[in-house]
Structure formats: structure tokens, C-alpha cells
Amino acid sequence: MDFPTARHLLQRTSFGGTPAAIRRLTAKDPLGAAQILVDTVDTGADVVLPEWVDGRVRMGRTAARGELDALNAWWLGRLRNAESEFGERLVLFWHQHFAASAPDVPAALRGRWHRTLRQHAAGNFKALLTAAVADPSLLVALGQADATKKSPSPAFAEALLSRFALGAGQYDPADVAAAAAALTGWQVDRSGKQRFVGRAHDSGKKMFLGQSGRWGAADIVRILLADDRTGEHIASSLWRAFVSPDPDPVEVSRLAGVFRDADYEIKPLLAAVLSSDAMVEPTYRGSLVKSPVELVVGAARVLYLDAKASDLAWAAASAGMRLFEPPVNGWPRGIAWLTAETLDRRNSALGRLLRAFASDPRTPLGDTRAMATWLGQPSLAGARARDQAMDVLLVVRPVHEPPEWFAAGDIIRTLVLDPTYQIA
């Protein structure tokens, strides 16, 4: 495939490509590359989280700031260094898909849910959805932990229908009420463990998505998974995360078919998405907006910035994104990320990150020779070096093209701080 296609594939499936990685990929064809990505994806099911994640949990108080920061930095460190970038992107996708947080969800529970996500991220969606419905951190975040027959909690049911499975607008308020009733009784005890409290459960008859019965939580999940719209919602979400902000209905329906035929195995769906024509179609290039995490991790990985995890976490946070603390309905998507103010903050964070490594000889920022090495050329300077750096870092021509006489660091700095660097 050509250089721009390879660059695009890496932009979407990893955190952007270094010149060397892009060039390596040009030797492959898109279908082969997609298959390798899926075959080698590693979502880190066996990661080692901070020890306290499996320690004692104290419910009913605000999560400790230090623990949340530690989790955030821990993941950013992994995002910066993990071998399987696609695996991390996939975990980020599910982290956003199942976004649910509240101040009183203990950090340890968030960490355990994160491990569960990693175990299923490239596994089977049935298992993943089943785990989500039973997960203490989600139950607490969405007010389900103390829901009873007398006072059911619609928040969890609403999230389950609108975001986790069916998709917005695919159900009636009565379906939410029915699901909320069915989920009553699945509580979280004082040690942070999920438990079933029979007397809190509403065992009455419910009408859910046109089916009547004495439904419990497992039935709700079963009915949702039997509904075609669930597969379509997941296919469409993946499309939005990896292809373009406007899913093609025909393609989504085809992908949902692949997903169902594979009995909700995630890898065949990923393979179908990554090998679709749309993935290499030039029209979609640059149609997505980088999240703050994608932005800072991308800059660090592509430019060889050996940044501390806590510094990356700070940079992403200053642009509005703390992992493990998503807003109630998830982070913004697409252009909703960007206002004049957040653009300022993103650039400020990027600028400082770059300056901290301006004289590091391992980065391309130091001098002409360092930049030539980064570009994989024995010696390269002037307009050609500038143009190649542009092709690596940006998907379109920049608003402010750095003059060719700029020093290496200033060329890269100008390109990274160009508004066009924000799109992927």
C-alpha cells in the first residue's frame, strides 16, 4: 500500500506511526495488514495492576485522589510503552463504551473492572456484557448498588439500553422501567462484592422489548443479545471509533451480520471493520478528532519522547481527560472535544511536552541529524526533511507551513501545534 494509506491505518489502529513503522507497513497489502493486527492483538489480560486494587475496599466514600491518579498514570505508562498498540486502543474503546463513573466508586473497583475489560476486549461480547451487568464499579456508578423492588434505579437500565447494548432511541421508557425492575436485587456489599439480595428483587412479570416474563438480570442480557440492534450498535460504535463519524448503514448492517454469525466473537468483527473498503478509502482520512490521551500518547510514541507516565497523565488531564474518571455518559466524541479553550489547553500541554525533550538526542527535535535519523534517511535537510516530517505527522497540509530553514525542533513543533494535528 502507499505511504498515506499505511499512515492512515497506523493512525487509526495505533497511536500514529513513526516513519519507520509507516514504511514497514507499506510493504504489506491492507487486507494482510488488517489480519495481522487482529491476529496479534494483545489486550493485556494478564496486566499487573497496582497491588491495592485487590486489597480491601471501603465503600461509601469518595475515591482517594492519589489512587485515581495512580491508576491513570499506570495506564498512560502502558499506553506509552505497550507492544500491542491496537490492543490498547481496543481497551480504550471499551473503556469509553462502558463509561460510568461517580466520585464514590472506589479506585480499586475501577481497577478490577479495567482488568475484566482487558480479559474480554478481544474476546466475546456476550461475556463482556454479562460481566458489565454484574460489575460492582458500574453498579455503584450508576446507582444500581442499592436498588430495590421499592426503589429501582433507572440509570443503570438506561445506560445498558442506550449505550452498552441497543443504542439510543431503540426502546421505550417502559423498557427502561422493566429492565430496572429486573435488575433489582443485584447489589454491592460493604466489601465491594456483588451479591444477590432476594428480598430486594422484583420477581413480578415484566414486559421487556415486547417479551413478557418474570425476567431477571440474566434474561435482560439474553434478550438484548438476541436483538439484532445490539450487534448493529456495537458495529456502529466501532465504525465511529476507527473509521468515520458517520457510519455507513449498509456497511454497519453487514458488519453486524458478521458479528452475529460469529456468535459475538469480537475478533471477526474487528477483522471485518479493518478490512472494509472504508478503512483505506481516502475520503475518511482526517475525519476523526484525537482524544487527549490519543494526542499526548501519540506525540510521545511517534516522536520518541521518553515522558514519565505521570507527565503524560498531567498533559491529558489538562486537556480534559482522566482515564478511570469518564463523565457519566462518556467523554465527548469527535468535534465535541474541541473548543477554542480546549484547543489552547491541548496545544499548551503539547508545547510543554515538546520543550521538555527539545534537547534529547533520542528525539527528532534536537537537530537536523536527529531528524534525518528519525525519518530513516542517512542525511536529509531543508525542504525535503520538512516535507517528509509533514507527511508523517499530518494527514492534510498544515495551516502554518514551517519554513524549510527552521531548525528541526521548530519544524516539528510547528507541525504538532498546527490545528491540523488534532485530527486523525
Place this chain on the structure above:
Amino acid sequence: MDRRRFLQLLSATPLALWAAPAWTQEEGAAADPWTRTVILVHLAGGNDALNTVIPFADPAYLAARKRVSLPVKKLHHLDDNYGLHPAMAPVAYAWDTKELAIVHGVGFPGGPFGHYAACESLDTGSPTPGPTTRGWISEALSNVPAPRGFALAADLGMAGPGPDLGAPLALRIPGDGGPKLARPASKNRALDHVVGLHAERRAQARELWVRAQDTGDLGTRFPASSIGEQFALAARLLSSGAPVAVMRLEQTGYDTHRNQLSRHADLLGDLGAAIGSFRSVLLKSNRWRNVLVVVVSEFGRTLAENAGGGTEDGTAGVALVLGGSVRGGMYGTPPLLGELNDGQIVHTVDFRSLYGTIATDFWGVQKHAFSAFPGLGFL
């Protein structure tokens, strides 16, 4: 800032800022940082402090500087020990009228640093800045919420990548305000959106610039050099009531490794003339008391001269502070030229003392990141 707020900035809400800037507030009233402007002048490259404020009576200076030194007779004598560079007549005048504070031996612990690292320290107020270190202006003003539409800093200097002072507005000379933003709308919403936001910011800077151009005849000539134009623009921005706390100016060329004497004289001559014109404009419009001109450099130069008629990158430097509210005089302790550390002058005043003094005594901010550093008392 969303589009609505941006339009408000340009029209309705900040009218108070534009129409009646509080420059004219009564003397002695509690300082409000948002009515007082710092003109921060960076002499880029490392200014030779010893040939700016010359210790002409110090035998160590006389012994070390055989070629790269100035005839004592020509200096503007400040006292029995120090003289100002002969090219800086207007600054010498401010000394006589007690509007010039000279801060000796300004630097950071450690060093020598390279230009880049030293500029980082200068911008952040941290000897070891990391990626999370904010600009010193952000730190100094972090406890004082800025009024709506206010920017912490505007960069009037170079068009290249400049330092981050907290919330820079990229104002540029000579009013390039018309950046090529007229990209044809593409089919790509993400691209159009982000380029549009960028255009908004540029338009905001341009609006400030346009208003500055409308301020009529300044009645004083500024040098035709870059630093002269920057000072003229600063004067116009102040007249227009631009909502900016710090205007950063830059004069390049101070990295005088060779043939220092004539180049240095040209630079300081330009700088001095620009400061003189600026002072006279602000005195006339009664704003001189609410403005502080702070001239710094990332470091000084070595006491020793080199074979090329220049000096090498140094450590401690000198800061010049001018304004209608300044108590003229010498501050800090002059470094001992006879006691060098590995050939370098040892700093006696931490940059953070300078920044802290500005925050406390000029902006009236009592608690800030530099509170722990002793104030210098020039205000």
C-alpha cells in the same frame, strides 16, 4: 471559549475593559492585577550584564576585559562604582528621575545552562522545569481569577514558536492579523471545525491589533527596528485598553560570541531609544504608573573575553525594571567578580525573587508560587 463568548469579548461584555480601562485608578488604591500591565522584554541570546551596567571600579572587571570593555569616561555614571552603557541615554535619564531599578546578579541556582534550558527556566520560574511546569505568570496570577475576556499574555515578539506564558494570544508584528485562514470549506467537518477554532483565536488577536492601530498619532517616534516597533505596538495596545496582563517583547542578537562591542552597542542603543519613546508616550497619557517594564535575559555572559572579541554564555545577569511606580536604585547584591565558580559568575538574586516582587508589589497578589522568595523592594 465558544463562539458566543468570543463574540461577547469583541462586542458587549468587555466594553468596560475597552472603554474605560482602569489605568487611571487613584494612586494608593489596592492594586488590581488586571489594571496593571507588565511589559516583559526578553533580550534573547544572553545579554552581557557586565557591559550593560558596568562595574568600572572593580579591578577584576578591568583585569579581565581588555578588549571587550567600554571607556569609563563615556559611561553614564550611576554612582561611584557603576556606569550604564553609553548607548542607553534614555535609560540613564530614567535613573536620574528615580524610575529605574537595577537588580544585580539575577539567575538560577546551578548552571551554566544552554540557551534553551535557560529560556525554559526564565519562562517558568523553575530551575528544573518539566513538562508539567507552568509559566511564571500563570503561577503568579493563579489565585486571581481573570475577568472575562482577559488574556494572561500576548506575545508581540517573534513569529516563530514562542514560549508559553499561560494563555498566549499570538499578536504579531507587523500586524500579520490576516493569516491565510480562508481555507475553502472541505467535506471534512473535523478539519473545518478545528481550523475554524484556530481562526477564531487569530481573529481575536487581530481584533486587538486593529483596535491598537486606531489609537491615532502616538506623538513620539519609535526606532524603526523590531524592538522599536514592538514597543510602539505595546504603547498602542495600552492606549486601546487591550485586556492583557503581560505583553512580551523580544529583542534577539545578544549571543555575542564575536565582535561584541559594536553589535552590543547597536542593540542597547535600539533598546534604550525604544524604552525612552515608550516612557514618554505613557507619561503623556498618564499610564506610566500602571506599567512596569521588566528587561531580562536568559543569562549573562562570562567575565572573561574570548579571542574573537566576544564573550561566552554565562550565568548571572542583570535585570532592568522601569516604571512610574518604581523606586529607582540598585537592588540585590552585585556578584563578586573575584570569586567565580568554574569561570562563571555566581548569581546572588533568584529570578523567583524578581517574579515574586512583581506579583506581590505590582499586582498586589499576596499568595503565589514565589511567596517564599525574599522581595526586592523596588516598588
